[in-house]
Amino acid sequence: MNFEKERKYYEPPYLQPRNEKHLLGLGILPPLKGLYKNDENEPSIDAVLLSHPHLDHYGYIKYLKDEIPIICGETTKTIIVAKELSGLSASGYQIAKLGKTRDLEIFKEFFTFRTNRPPSPSGSGITFNPIHVDHSVPGAYGFIIETAAGNVVYTGDFRLHGPHRQMTRDFITAAKESEPSALIIEGTNIVNAKVSSEAEVKSKILPVIEHTKGLVMAGFSINDIDRLRSFYEVAQVTGRKLAISMKQAYLLHELKNDPHLSLFPLYDPNIAIFKREKKKLYLWEQEITDHYDNIIDATDVENRQHELILTTSFYDMNELIAIKPVPGSTYILSQSEPFNEEMEIDFVKLLNWLERFGIPQYHIHVSGHALPYQLKRAIEEINPRKIFLVHTEKPELYKRFLSDLNMEIISPEEGKEYEV
Ligand SMILES: [Zn+2]
Ligand SMILES: [Zn+2]
Incomplete structure (x- = not known):
């Protein structure tokens, strides 16, 4: 979910997107076929891998076809459902609701996992290993995804100054051992980073x-x-x-x-x-x-x-x-x-x-994201062939900051396809 782009056009609660057409029309959702609720085509993707329950990561799953599986950690599902039920019933689609007798109805297909125990949604064709990371919400994971072109590592959001920093270290170690062809890494805390814990x-x-x-x-x-x-x-x-x-x-x-x-x-x-x-x-x-x-x-x-x-x-x-x-x-x-x-x-x-x-x-606060030098050290340790920089407000800065590493660094452009 892109808060910045939505803010440009919308003013909740009186003006907010009611369905995917509004966001597609504004170029906020990507125009992919077979993905959204009102699209009559068959689902074009096998599943969605969701790293953790922050709104910028899951806010738009409500616009997806309900039969597209959402694969996430057990805690992530619990938090998303609890927040949905206790939130203001926003206009548009719901992920879950409580019936009159407080019976729970969930409209999405969730497949949940725990560390090193991936689920196998029938026929999804995805092989991956979820590994816990420390972040400012429980149930956060990074993934090592097997592909024909080698392993792809996705970090999700993570920190190294929290009480469970060992979990992030476990992830970095496993990512390194997987000798990945590509690393998709966040860079949220690249300016104005506060050194604290x-x-x-x-x-x-x-x-x-x-x-x-x-x-x-x-x-x-x-x-x-x-x-x-x-x-x-x-x-x-x-x-x-x-x-x-x-x-x-x-x-x-x-x-x-x-x-x-x-x-x-x-x-x-x-x-x-x-x-x-x-x-x-x-x-x-x-x-x-x-x-x-x-x-x-x-x-x-x-x-x-x-x-x-x-x-x-x-x-x-x-x-x-x-x-x-x-x-x-x-x-x-x-x-x-x-x-x-x-x-x-x-x-x-x-x-x-x-x-x-x-x-x-x-x-009195500390961010839930790693510091720039910690990001760089994690990248060096994981040592991928290619890096994709995502989830950052400063892609150019981030790219230059890493440019002394002997790796191919990509700042993805919207709407463009990339090969692993
Ligand atoms: Zn997050
Ligand atoms: Zn995030």
Whole structure:
């Protein structure tokens, strides 16, 4: 999903693409035959390999024919479905929905795998090895794909400064051993890269919370389970409870059976679930209120400000009226800085709310992507014949940065076909 291109033409929620024709007409979706829902041709591709559950990677699968298999990690599927069910029911197509009796309906064919255990969707004809990588969302994978022209390695998105960096190292080692003909690699963090780590983020959050006498509010992505864990651990050390949003609770509720995430249970005594003021609950919210009794509301937060870390996004700011944060409260923004006009406008509004209540704001964050020197080192180690640079805002810079390597470097052009 290309946010930048969509932003050029659309202004959600009143103007957004409703079907693939709109995006095809604008040249945002590639004009491939037999790929999209309303195309009468037979499916022209065997399957889609999906690396991880970030919207820029999976946002457009809803436009594909439902019978085209989506091959991804088990956790990736769980996160996509949970986010779809708890999201605003956007116009256009759905990936999944909850029926009246909360029965789950999934419209896509998902085939899931775990590390070194690829699925075999019948007749897909794809042979590949999925290997876990560390990224700012669980369930992220890189792939080694067997082709007639040799192995092709695709990195997905990855980092080397996270708590599971060993997983990325496993991937790099396996990629190297596969002696690939081609490497398709991301380069998201090529300028303005901040040298930090998840451990450092945690150690920076700690003194801010220790020195806060009132309410601590924190904004971070609900997908970022490692960040959530950092706040959970700091909450324990500082004697506070972590009050998470209903959306976050729903995601954790759906992920609770995942054996590899070692998540705290939602009924953990150090966790509370914050319910916004509202009259009618959605079906997915009822799932939470039915299962858990540690649910709190704005009045509870008002009365226990110094005992809580409340996860709060810009869209929760109306709740501040009822919460009435006391002087000495704090807001920690723990996600990327605004990087476009809309985000900038939202950020200014967030600051207006905080100003109104006298709440200082801190920015404590590290990106989910590798640093430039780490990307280069990974490329040298994997040592492919050809490199395809994708998922980067600075393709020319990236290419020049790598030009001393003895490899063929390709910055793909849109609509052009390349041979491995
Ligand atoms: Zn990502
Ligand atoms: Zn990405």
